[in-house]
Amino acid sequence: MPELPEVHTVLEDLRRAGLPGRRIGDALVEWPRTVGGDAEAFRTAVRGDRIDDLRRRGKYLVFTLESGRSLLTHLRMSGRLYLQPESAPRTGYERVRLTLVDPAGDELRFHDPRKFGRMLLVDDPSPILERLGAEPLSPTFGTEVLTAELQRRRRQIKPLLLDQTVVAGLGNIYVDEALWEARIHPERPANSLTDAETADLAVAIPTVLRRGIENLGTSLGTGTSNFVFPESGPRARNQEELRVFRRTGAPCPRCGTPIRRIIVGQRSSHVCPACQTPPR
DNA sequence: ATAAGGCCCTGACCGC
DNA sequence: TGCGGTCAGGGCCTTA
Numbered sequence: 001m002p003e004l005p006e007v008h009t010v011l012e013d014l015r016r017a018g019l020p021g022r023r024i025g026d027a028l029v030e031w032p033r034t035v036g037g038d039a040e041a042f043r044t045a046v047r048g049d050r051i052d053d054l055r056r057r058g059k060y061l062v063f064t065l066e067s068g069r070s071l072l073t074h075l076r077m078s079g080r081l082y083l084q085p086e087s088a089p090r091t092g093y094e095r096v097r098l099t100l101v102d103p104a105g106d107e108l109r110f111h112d113p114r115k116f117g118r119m120l121l122v123d124d125p126s127p128i129l130e131r132l133g134a135e136p137l138s139p140t141f142g143t144e145v146l147t148a149e150l151q152r153r154r155r156q157i158k159p160l161l162l163d164q165t166v167v168a169g170l171g172n173i174y175v176d177e178a179l180w181e182a183r184i185h186p187e188r189p190a191n192s193l194t195d196a197e198t199a200d201l202a203v204a205i206p207t208v209l210r211r212g213i214e215n216l217g218t219s220l221g222t223g224t225s226n227f228v229f230p231e232s233g234p235r236a237r238n239q240e241e242l243r244v245f246r247r248t249g250a251p252c253p254r255c256g257t258p259i260r261r262i263i264v265g266q267r268s269s270h271v272c273p274a275c276q277t278p279p280r
Numbered sequence: 281a282t283a284a285g286g287c288c289c290t291g292a293c294c295g296c
Numbered sequence: 297t298g299c300g301g302t303c304a305g306g307g308c309c310t311t312a
Contacts, residue, residue, distance in 0.1 A: 003305065033288085059306080076306050078290080093290090114289045116306065155282060164307080171305055220305065245305095266284075268303085 002059060002075035004136070004169030005212030005238065010081055011056050017083045019108065022100045023050040031095040034110065036120050045121055046071070046098070058132045058168030062125055070125040072118070073110070079117030082109040082230050095119075132168040136205045143195075143202040150190040150198060157193065158186035159265035161205075170205070173218055173245045176270045177208040180244045185276040186264045192279065212238045220246065244270040 002010075027046045029039035036042065050066035061081075063071035073081070082088075086099060086107045096110040096119050110119055122128070134145050149166050150157070160166055161175045170178070179186050181204035184197055193201070212218060215238035243253050248261040252272035260273050 006305080074306085076288095077304070078306095112289095113291070114304090114306095116288065116290095153281080159283085162306090173305060218305080 002077075002079065003171035003174050003212070003218075004056075004059060004209050005174070005215075006217035006236070007056055007059050007061060007075065007169075008213050009217045009236070010075070011054055011061060014054055014061075014081065014083065019083065019100075020051055020054055021102070022106075023102045024048065025099040025101040025104065028097040028099070029095070030097070031112075031115055033115065034095040034112065034117060034119055036118070042121055045069070050102075057129050057135070058164055059171070060129065060132075062129070068123070070122050072120045072122055072125055072128060074118045075112070076114070076116035076118070078114040079110065079112040080230075082111055083107070084109060084230070132164055133166040134168065136167055136169055136209055141202070141206065143199045146202045146205075147195070147198050150193055152191065154189040154191050156186065156265060157184060157188045157190045158267070158269060160190045162265070162267070167205070169209070172267055172269075173220075173242070174205075174208050174212060176245045177243055178204040180270075180272060180276065181208060183275045185271060185278045186262075186269045188279050211241060215241055218242065218245075244272065246270065 024046055027043040029035055029042060032039040049069070051063050051071075052066050053064040055062050055064075059074060061073040063073065065071060075081075084107055085105055091111065093111050093113045094109045095112045095115060095117070098108040100106045100108060110117065133149070134141050150160070153160060158175055158179065161170050161178070162172070176186070178201065182197060182200040184193065184201060215236065217236040218238040219234055219236035220239060244259050247259045247270060249258050251257065252259055252275060255272065255274050257272055257274040259270055262269050262271060
């Protein structure tokens with residue numbers, strides 16, 4: 001689930017739940033790789049520190065701690081963060097649990113069935129965060145920024161947009177949605193886009209992301225969707241607003257042509273064969 | 281520079 | 297019911 005809108009939703013939930021200002025009592029690591037391999041070092045370093053600030057950069061959640069260190073959290077494919085009473089039943093998929101004090105009684109649980117997610121404690125997050133590309137919801141994002149990235153590359157546009165060093169925060173869902181909005185085929189070489197197409201894409205990307213945020217993210221499949229308060233049940237509803245993603249065979253909302261599923265850069269992709277003309 | 285493949289992991293789903 | 301194969305919202309690494 002987690003692309004930019006889902007990470008944003010988690011962040012907002014954590015803020016509303018009052019996570020900033022809470023102190024970490026202890027760190028219980030059930031799967032050491034989640035914290036980089038050394039569970040004991042992580043536990044020792046993080047214990048007693050206070051979470052002062054939360055922000056998002058790309059798909060990373062950045063927790064700034066009182067000590068000046070940062071907890072960089074990436075949900076990858078199946079990660080979720082639950083803020084729950086310590087007494088709430090566990091699922092067995094919790095990889096890290098941070099017990100909170102001031103007041104005590106709650107836990108921040110990193111729930112991650114596939115174990116791809118990471119919660120890394122670093123002295124300085126900049127080396128990791130500076131590698132990331134443009135923030136698509138920043139006021140400075142637009143045609144100029146996108147043109148600069150696309151012009152000099154001939155990579156296929158979809159894999160390029162999935163590259164977090166180019167634009168930070170897009171994943172498979174929102175790239176397919178944005179390319180459909182802008183009527184651009186995912187296999188088009190990036191530098192083959194016309195100025196008008198690039199301008200359309202520069203609008204489409206923030207449009208689909210903002211829609212995702214308004215809808216509290218996209219939840220696929222049968223799983224639960226959210227996030228910080230599992231007991232409150234699924235809230236994400238952007239899956240009902242998707243135009244092409246996982247809508248193979250359904251009519252294109254613009255022209256009625258059945259949506260087709262193709263593979264681009266080893267990722268499944270969804271296109272309207274009439275609206276999005278392939279290259280050559 | 282770019283593309284492809286493997287890998288990290290587990291669960292859901294489908295056909296037999 | 298059980299079994300095997302396929303697929304999954306991400307990203308890193310190695311090899312061509």
